[in-house]
Amino acid sequence: MTYVEEIMEQVVKNNPGQPEFHQAVKEVLDSIALVIDKHEEEYRELRILERLLEPERSHSFRVAWIDHNGKAQVNRGYRVQFNSAIGPYKGGLRFHPTVNSSVMNFLAFEQTFKNALTGQAIGGGKGGSDFDPKGKTDIDIMNFCQSFMVELYKYIGPNEDVPAGDIGVGGREIGYLYGMYKRLTHQYEGALSGKGLSYGGSLVRTEATGYGLTYITEEMLRHAGKTIAGKKVCVSGSGNVATYAIEKVTQMGGTVLTASDSSGYVYDPNGIQADVIKEIKEVRRARIKEYCDLVPTATFVPGKKVWEVACDVALPCAIQNELDLDDAKTLVANGCFAVAEGANMPTTREATDYLQEQGILFMPGKASNAGGVAVSALEMAQNSMRISRSFEEVDNDLKNIMKDIYKQVSEAAADYDREGNFVVGANIAGFRRVVKAMREQGIV
Numbered sequence: 001m002t003y004v005e006e007i008m009e010q011v012v013k014n015n016p017g018q019p020e021f022h023q024a025v026k027e028v029l030d031s032i033a034l035v036i037d038k039h040e041e042e043y044r045e046l047r048i049l050e051r052l053l054e055p056e057r058s059h060s061f062r063v064a065w066i067d068h069n070g071k072a073q074v075n076r077g078y079r080v081q082f083n084s085a086i087g088p089y090k091g092g093l094r095f096h097p098t099v100n101s102s103v104m105n106f107l108a109f110e111q112t113f114k115n116a117l118t119g120q121a122i123g124g125g126k127g128g129s130d131f132d133p134k135g136k137t138d139i140d141i142m143n144f145c146q147s148f149m150v151e152l153y154k155y156i157g158p159n160e161d162v163p164a165g166d167i168g169v170g171g172r173e174i175g176y177l178y179g180m181y182k183r184l185t186h187q188y189e190g191a192l193s194g195k196g197l198s199y200g201g202s203l204v205r206t207e208a209t210g211y212g213l214t215y216i217t218e219e220m221l222r223h224a225g226k227t228i229a230g231k232k233v234c235v236s237g238s239g240n241v242a243t244y245a246i247e248k249v250t251q252m253g254g255t256v257l258t259a260s261d262s263s264g265y266v267y268d269p270n271g272i273q274a275d276v277i278k279e280i281k282e283v284r285r286a287r288i289k290e291y292c293d294l295v296p297t298a299t300f301v302p303g304k305k306v307w308e309v310a311c312d313v314a315l316p317c318a319i320q321n322e323l324d325l326d327d328a329k330t331l332v333a334n335g336c337f338a339v340a341e342g343a344n345m346p347t348t349r350e351a352t353d354y355l356q357e358q359g360i361l362f363m364p365g366k367a368s369n370a371g372g373v374a375v376s377a378l379e380m381a382q383n384s385m386r387i388s389r390s391f392e393e394v395d396n397d398l399k400n401i402m403k404d405i406y407k408q409v410s411e412a413a414a415d416y417d418r419e420g421n422f423v424v425g426a427n428i429a430g431f432r433r434v435v436k437a438m439r440e441q442g443i444v
Ligand SMILES: NC(=O)C1=CN([C@@H]2O[C@H](COP(=O)(O)OP(=O)(O)OC[C@H]3O[C@@H](n4cnc5c(N)ncnc54)[C@H](OP(=O)(O)O)[C@@H]3O)[C@@H](O)[C@H]2O)C=CC1
Pocket: 165, 166, 167, 168, 169, 170, 209, 236, 237, 238, 239, 240, 241, 242, 260, 261, 262, 263, 317, 318, 319, 320, 322, 342, 343, 344, 369, 370, 372, 373
């Protein structure tokens, strides 16, 4: 058995019942096997993979809170501090009923590689809760966030671990979390990113993941002699990532045909309007169906996924494993030539393999959605220096970071004779950076 096979077996044995974590690990191990083969003896001796695959620390805690009816409620909170080889732990908080140890481990593991690709000094972490914000009142959200922070604040800080948003955690939640952090610690410091502009947030952080996704997609298309302008694009989701991907694709001359939530999708041949999505999701906090009340040319398709709509480019921006093999086959049959992941691991392994076999340009999330965390790191830097940079400056940095990520993943793939395989490239480039830092810091 090879070192990589042994390690995969061990991960499954040590983390039973964690399918998402196993899936994320398997994809990385399959890619880095090419590197491991060259250094097997040395890596075995240093227990590189064993250390890389074991989170440095995992916190799980009770979150008891009182809802707007005065009733006691209990949820489980998590913070997984996966790897701090290149900087303080960094990664979002997810509030969603599907959150469990497997989802937390997969996200924190992916984050370690993604953060390395940004070229910034940030390690990998992730947290969240099985709390479902859907249908909750503002008071419920505030009470939950405050109780969550009463435990979380012990583990975070600007030089230790800096959480941000993810599914179910946006500007409102970060505000409530930050207010309680400050009350508990008496410190006005950058212990969270994605903060409001009135209290230390960075311009462009709200837009960063969706914009960054669009910038790297354009870069990938440009190298294939194409451009987003004039293309039909399917976006899934209608949250933070989807909204700003829709906005930027539209600005760059593409037509976004779809947006969705867990109830179904809306289709508009004239192009989905980001401002309408913002009104529905950020102001009314309503379901995607309402889009059709505001835009008469749109239709709502309940209970279906956007991938049945013919498009040139697909941008999955909702949740893990939302694009499966059947969806991939439909996309290819309908002429789609590029997929870039806005969400974390939205494409199943079978679908990824199929798309790559079919010659579809495929950019994995750890590269293509890294713009969000990259601008979070710029927010951390601004907080440390007590400065605020302009929208243009930060957006320009974001563009350069995404171009650099494209370059890194293409070059790493080419180094191992896998030109155009950005999955292999992203995993190898991230791995090399993290492992170099781990080796230089000794066995810890
Ligand atoms: N925010 C960020 O900066 C970053 C986010 N990501 C990743 O991007 C993805 C989206 O995050 P974000 O936009 O922040 O989250 P949001 O909570 O803002 O939006 C999530 C969206 O996905 C939809 N969704 C969830 N589950 C499903 C489903 N099963 N089918 C269809 N739609 C679904 C939600 O709909 P509903 O309301 O019905 O659940 C909602 O529209 C996640 O994978 C996240 O990890 C990656 C990098 C950075």
